[in-house]
Amino acid sequence: MIYVVIAYLWAAILLYILLGGADFGAGIIELFTSAKNKQYTRTTMYQAIGPVWEANHMWLIIAIVVLFVGFPQIYTTVSTHLHIPLVIMLFGIIARGTAFTFRNYDAVVDSMQKVYNRIFVYSSFVTPFFLGVIAASAVSGRIDTGAPDFLSAYVFSWLNWFSVTVGFFTVAICGYLAAIFIIGETKDDTSRIRFIRKAKQMNVAAVIFGGLVFVAANAEGIPLDKWLFDNVVGVVALVAALLSLMVLWYLLLSKGKVYIIRVLAGFQVTMILLAITLRHYPNIVILKGGKYLSLMEHAGQEKTIYSLAMALLLGSILILPALFYLIYSFQKDKGHWEH
Amino acid sequence: MNDFIAARSQMALSLGFHIVFSCIGMVMPFFMAVAHFYWLRTNDVVYRNITKAWSKGVAIFFATGAVSGTVLSFELGLLWPEFMKHAGPIFGMPFSLEGTAFFIEAIALGFFLYGWGRFNRWFHWFTGVVVGVSGLVSGILVVAANAWMNSPAGFDYVNGQYLNIDPIKAMFNDAWFSQALHMCIAAFVATGFAVAGIHALMILKKKNVRFHTQSFRIAAVFACVAALLQPLSGDISAKDVAKRQPAKLAAMEAHFHTEAAAPLILGGIPDTDAKEVKYAVKLPGMLSFMVHSNFQTPVNGLDKIPEQDQPPIAITHYAFQVMVGLGMLMLLISFFYFIAIWKKREWMQQKWFLRxxxxxxxxxxxxxxxxxxxxxxxxxxxxxxxxMRTADAVTPMPGIAYSFYIFTAVYISLSLIVTFLLYRQIKMVGKLYDVSPSV
Structure with a gap:
C-alpha cells in the first residue's frame, strides 16, 4: 500500500507542475507581454483557464495532505526549516488566486483592474519561483536540523545559488508550458505566431536556466551531474526529453499538430521530474551531513498508510471522471461559454 | 509579543478568516439551488437573475476560501510541527477525504459557473447541488478533525508514544457528531441571516424590490429554520462537553466551585483571583438541569481542575455568552418570521420587520x-x-510575531477588498442582473 501512496504523491506533484505550472505560466506570459498585446493575451488566457484553474491547484493540496498524513516527519522538517520560503509562496498563492478571481468577478470594470492585473502577474512569478526554491532546497543538503543559529537553521537552508537558479528554471518551465498550451487556444494566425514565439523564448530561457542550475550546483558542491548521469534511467529520461524537444521545435517551426506539441512538452517535464526524483528514491529530503528523510523509513504506521491509500483510490474514482468531463466539455467548443 | 502567543494568534486569525468563507461556500450553493430550481420550474426570469447574481458572490468567496484553506494546510506544519508529527497520521483520515470532497467541489463549481446554456438545464442545476453537498461534506470532515483534538481517539498513548493508530476510530471520535452538527447549522444561520439582512436593506431602500424580496425569502427561511434547530444542537454539544471536557464547560460558565443545584450564570465579569463572577444574573439549578437534566445533581467546577490545566476563563466565558446571546436574538427573530409567514403576511413588508x-x-x-x-x-x-500541550507543539523558529503582523495585514486587506467587491455587486444588481426592475 505504501507504493500506492508514493505513486499518488509523485503523480500529484507531476500534475501540479503540469497543470498548476501552466496556470502560473499564464501570468508569467502576461508579465512578459508588451503593453499593447496584454489585453488580448489576458482574454485568451482567461478563456482557456477560467473553468479549470481552481481544479489545477487542488493537486498541491493532495500532495501536502499525503505528506502530512503519510510522512509527518518529512512534512514537519521541511515546514520548520523552509518556513520562510513557504510563507512567501503562500502569500503568492493568496495574492494570485484572489486577484485572478477578483478581476473576473468585479461587477464594475475600472482602474481597479490595473491593481488586480499587477498583483496577478507578479504573484504568478513569485509563487512558482519559491516552489522551485523549496523543491531544490529539499534535496540540496542544506537543511541542518541541528543548526546553532537562526541564519543557518532558517535562512541558509534555502538561500543559495542552486535553489535560486532552480527557482528561475521553474518559472521558465511554467511559462513554456503555458505558451505551448495557449497555442492551441488561439483563433487567428497572428496570435498563433505570437504565442509560438513566446513558447520558443520561454523554452530558450528554460534551457539557459537549466544550464545555470548545473553551474550553480557545481559551485555549491551539489553533485547534480552525478545524480542525473550516473544511472541508466536518468540518462535515458534526459535523452528522451532532449529528443522530444527537438521534435517539438521542428513541429513549432512547421506548424504541426497542436496536441502533439502539448504532449511533447508534458513529456519533457515528466522526464525531467523522473530523472531528478528516481535517483534519490525513496529519499525525498537530503539533510546536511548526508542524512536522508526517506519515504520508506519515515512513513506512518501501517494502518495510516492503508487508510490513506484507500482514501486516495476512492477519491480518484470520484474525481477523475468528473475532471476529465470538465476539461473535455470546455475544450470541445472553447471560448464560447456565457457566465 | 512572544513567539508562542504570536503563533496562536496567527492560527486564530487564519481560522477566523477562513471560517467565514467556508460557511458561505457551504451554504450559498443551497440558496442558489433553490433559486435555480424556481427558475427552471416557473421560467420566472427574476429567479435566474438571483441565481446568477449570487453565483458571482460565491465565486469571489469560494476563491478566497480556497486560498485561505490552502494556507491553513501549510500553517499546521509551519506553526505546530511537533503536533503534526504525531497527530498527522492519526487524525489525517478526514483531511485525506476532505481533499476529495474539496476537489469535487472545485470541479462542480467549474461546471456550474461556466455552464450556463451549455449543458442540459437539469444537469447544470445538479452540478450546483453537488457544489453544496461536497462543501458540506468538506466542512463536516474538517470539523471531525478538530473534534479529534477535543476528544482524542484511535491510538494508545504509552510513555509518550502514539501506538496502535486507527485512523477510522480517530475520525469517528466522540465529539465529531455534536461538533459537526453544531457547525453545519451555524453555517446556515450565519450565512442565512447575513444574506437575508443585506437583501432586507435593499428592500428598505426600494431598489429592485421584487428581486430582493424573493432573495430575502429564500435566505430567511433557511436562516430561521436553522436558528430554531440550533438550540437543540447546542444542548447536545453542552452535555457532550460536560462529559468529555469538564474544564471547558466550567470555563464557559465561569463555574468556579463544584456545587449541587449549580446556577446558570448569565453575563457578568469573572474574577479569577476571587474565584467569583461579579454582576451576573444567576438562575439557580439551571446549569445542573442543562448538563444532567436534574436540578440538584452537582456540576464539577474549576476547583476540580489543576490550575495549570485550566483554560483562560474570562475569554471562554465572554465568548460563550456572546454566542448564546446572539443565538437567542436570532431565535426570537425566527419566531417573528414564522408568525409572519403563517398569520401576519403584512409584516413582511413592514419596516420594523425588515429592520x-x-x-x-x-x-x-x-x-x-x-x-x-x-x-x-x-x-x-x-x-x-x-x-499534548499547545506550548510543546509550537515551532522552534523565532520571530513568528513578524509573520503574524504580515498575515494580519494581508487578511485585513483581503477582507476590505472582498467587502468592496460585494458592495459593488450589490450596487450593480439593477444594471447587471435585474435589468427591468418590477418595482
Missing part, C-alpha cells in the same frame, strides 16, 4: 467566531486534549 433582519446581518457570523473561540480557547492549554 430587525438588517440588524441581524452580522450576528450569525459574530456568533460563529465566538463559538470557535469557545471551542479553541476552551481546550487550552492542550492542543490534543489531555495528551
Amino acid at each position: 430587525a433582519f438588517v440588524l441581524a446581518t452580522p450576528m450569525g457570523f459574530i456568533a460563529v467566531e465566538a463559538g470557535w473561540t469557545v471551542t479553541e480557547v476552551g481546550r487550552q492549554p492542550w492542543i490534543i486534549n489531555g495528551i
Whole structure:
C-alpha cells in the first residue's frame, strides 16, 4: 500500500507542475507581454483557464495532505526549516488566486483592474519561483536540523545559488508550458505566431536556466551531474526529453499538430521530474551531513498508510471522471461559454 | 509579543478568516439551488437573475476560501510541527477525504459557473447541488478533525508514544457528531441571516424590490429554520462537553466551585483571583438541569481542575455568552418570521420587520467566531486534549510575531477588498442582473 501512496504523491506533484505550472505560466506570459498585446493575451488566457484553474491547484493540496498524513516527519522538517520560503509562496498563492478571481468577478470594470492585473502577474512569478526554491532546497543538503543559529537553521537552508537558479528554471518551465498550451487556444494566425514565439523564448530561457542550475550546483558542491548521469534511467529520461524537444521545435517551426506539441512538452517535464526524483528514491529530503528523510523509513504506521491509500483510490474514482468531463466539455467548443 | 502567543494568534486569525468563507461556500450553493430550481420550474426570469447574481458572490468567496484553506494546510506544519508529527497520521483520515470532497467541489463549481446554456438545464442545476453537498461534506470532515483534538481517539498513548493508530476510530471520535452538527447549522444561520439582512436593506431602500424580496425569502427561511434547530444542537454539544471536557464547560460558565443545584450564570465579569463572577444574573439549578437534566445533581467546577490545566476563563466565558446571546436574538427573530409567514403576511413588508433582519446581518457570523473561540480557547492549554500541550507543539523558529503582523495585514486587506467587491455587486444588481426592475 505504501507504493500506492508514493505513486499518488509523485503523480500529484507531476500534475501540479503540469497543470498548476501552466496556470502560473499564464501570468508569467502576461508579465512578459508588451503593453499593447496584454489585453488580448489576458482574454485568451482567461478563456482557456477560467473553468479549470481552481481544479489545477487542488493537486498541491493532495500532495501536502499525503505528506502530512503519510510522512509527518518529512512534512514537519521541511515546514520548520523552509518556513520562510513557504510563507512567501503562500502569500503568492493568496495574492494570485484572489486577484485572478477578483478581476473576473468585479461587477464594475475600472482602474481597479490595473491593481488586480499587477498583483496577478507578479504573484504568478513569485509563487512558482519559491516552489522551485523549496523543491531544490529539499534535496540540496542544506537543511541542518541541528543548526546553532537562526541564519543557518532558517535562512541558509534555502538561500543559495542552486535553489535560486532552480527557482528561475521553474518559472521558465511554467511559462513554456503555458505558451505551448495557449497555442492551441488561439483563433487567428497572428496570435498563433505570437504565442509560438513566446513558447520558443520561454523554452530558450528554460534551457539557459537549466544550464545555470548545473553551474550553480557545481559551485555549491551539489553533485547534480552525478545524480542525473550516473544511472541508466536518468540518462535515458534526459535523452528522451532532449529528443522530444527537438521534435517539438521542428513541429513549432512547421506548424504541426497542436496536441502533439502539448504532449511533447508534458513529456519533457515528466522526464525531467523522473530523472531528478528516481535517483534519490525513496529519499525525498537530503539533510546536511548526508542524512536522508526517506519515504520508506519515515512513513506512518501501517494502518495510516492503508487508510490513506484507500482514501486516495476512492477519491480518484470520484474525481477523475468528473475532471476529465470538465476539461473535455470546455475544450470541445472553447471560448464560447456565457457566465 | 512572544513567539508562542504570536503563533496562536496567527492560527486564530487564519481560522477566523477562513471560517467565514467556508460557511458561505457551504451554504450559498443551497440558496442558489433553490433559486435555480424556481427558475427552471416557473421560467420566472427574476429567479435566474438571483441565481446568477449570487453565483458571482460565491465565486469571489469560494476563491478566497480556497486560498485561505490552502494556507491553513501549510500553517499546521509551519506553526505546530511537533503536533503534526504525531497527530498527522492519526487524525489525517478526514483531511485525506476532505481533499476529495474539496476537489469535487472545485470541479462542480467549474461546471456550474461556466455552464450556463451549455449543458442540459437539469444537469447544470445538479452540478450546483453537488457544489453544496461536497462543501458540506468538506466542512463536516474538517470539523471531525478538530473534534479529534477535543476528544482524542484511535491510538494508545504509552510513555509518550502514539501506538496502535486507527485512523477510522480517530475520525469517528466522540465529539465529531455534536461538533459537526453544531457547525453545519451555524453555517446556515450565519450565512442565512447575513444574506437575508443585506437583501432586507435593499428592500428598505426600494431598489429592485421584487428581486430582493424573493432573495430575502429564500435566505430567511433557511436562516430561521436553522436558528430554531440550533438550540437543540447546542444542548447536545453542552452535555457532550460536560462529559468529555469538564474544564471547558466550567470555563464557559465561569463555574468556579463544584456545587449541587449549580446556577446558570448569565453575563457578568469573572474574577479569577476571587474565584467569583461579579454582576451576573444567576438562575439557580439551571446549569445542573442543562448538563444532567436534574436540578440538584452537582456540576464539577474549576476547583476540580489543576490550575495549570485550566483554560483562560474570562475569554471562554465572554465568548460563550456572546454566542448564546446572539443565538437567542436570532431565535426570537425566527419566531417573528414564522408568525409572519403563517398569520401576519403584512409584516413582511413592514419596516420594523425588515429592520430587525438588517440588524441581524452580522450576528450569525459574530456568533460563529465566538463559538470557535469557545471551542479553541476552551481546550487550552492542550492542543490534543489531555495528551499534548499547545506550548510543546509550537515551532522552534523565532520571530513568528513578524509573520503574524504580515498575515494580519494581508487578511485585513483581503477582507476590505472582498467587502468592496460585494458592495459593488450589490450596487450593480439593477444594471447587471435585474435589468427591468418590477418595482
